[in-house]
Amino acid sequence: MKKTAKASAHGHDHKHCIEDALAAAEKLCSEKDLRFTPLRRRVLELVWSSHKPVGAYALLDELRNEELGSAPPTVYRALDFLIDNGLIHRIERMNAFVGCSHPGEAHRGFFLICGDCGNAEELHSDGLAESISASANRRGFAARDMTLEVMGTCADCRKA
Template sequence: MSNSYILSPFKSSSHTHAHCLGSALSKAESTCAERGLRLTRLRRRVLELVWGSHEPVKAYDILDSLHDNSRRAAPPTVYRALDFLRQEGFVHKIESLNAYVGCGEPGHSNAGQFLICSGCSAVAELDDVDIINMIASKARQLGFVVQDHTIEVQGLCAECQEKGL
């Protein structure tokens, strides 16, 4: 059984998040270089803020954090930076929370599936072809062609279950 469909597992609360952050930033840098795109300072900073943890971050929290440094980051430029990061697959929007989370494997081909812990707010990301095919085939029975889908599942991660949340 391969676990390759797990793009981003739930991390233990004691993990070294600096490693996640560092690897996300360096992946984004190399991907931008490959694609001939510019990871501007603002785009990099926004990505860094989204990757501040494994909890989804709201756009206005990003705006708030940017306030400290550069006095006034204009909202449209921050939204444009978020759009860029989404388009390139570095971050995903969790629609049910209206918030952003870093992608575990930028460049994966399918829309991911997200498991959202209601205890600690952490998000795990899957890209499970079985789930995608199952939905496509059920939809086909209704004469429906799936173009895009977002799967967001609420629940409790193992650590939060242990804590009895």
């Protein structure tokens, strides 16, 4: 895991992604009177250092190198805080975490995951959520929460 944001293989610089995510988190925490501790801030920054989902143990390793905290429960509490407040998402199939591109907004977790480069892109589609809910309702099922993870190949990797 990189400590600083660098341009990806596809030429994307994550510095602005990290800055935007941190600004949104600070604003949200201020509005909700929540503590945005240095550890929570650093975990969010590390999650946003790439568009590739990152596992908790990779975060732990990085934090251990930085002497910010090496206890798994501490990092998991920071991750739980970030998830609970809509700042990151958990990619279940990878047991990893990715930054939320629309923090503070109520929305479903739909992700396009590239099997080649490993990037995960959050997909926003109200129509998709409505279609799934309608299909569930026709079967007498009341959907409360949904996450959709679609594996495939991103446009950049398809061009390469």
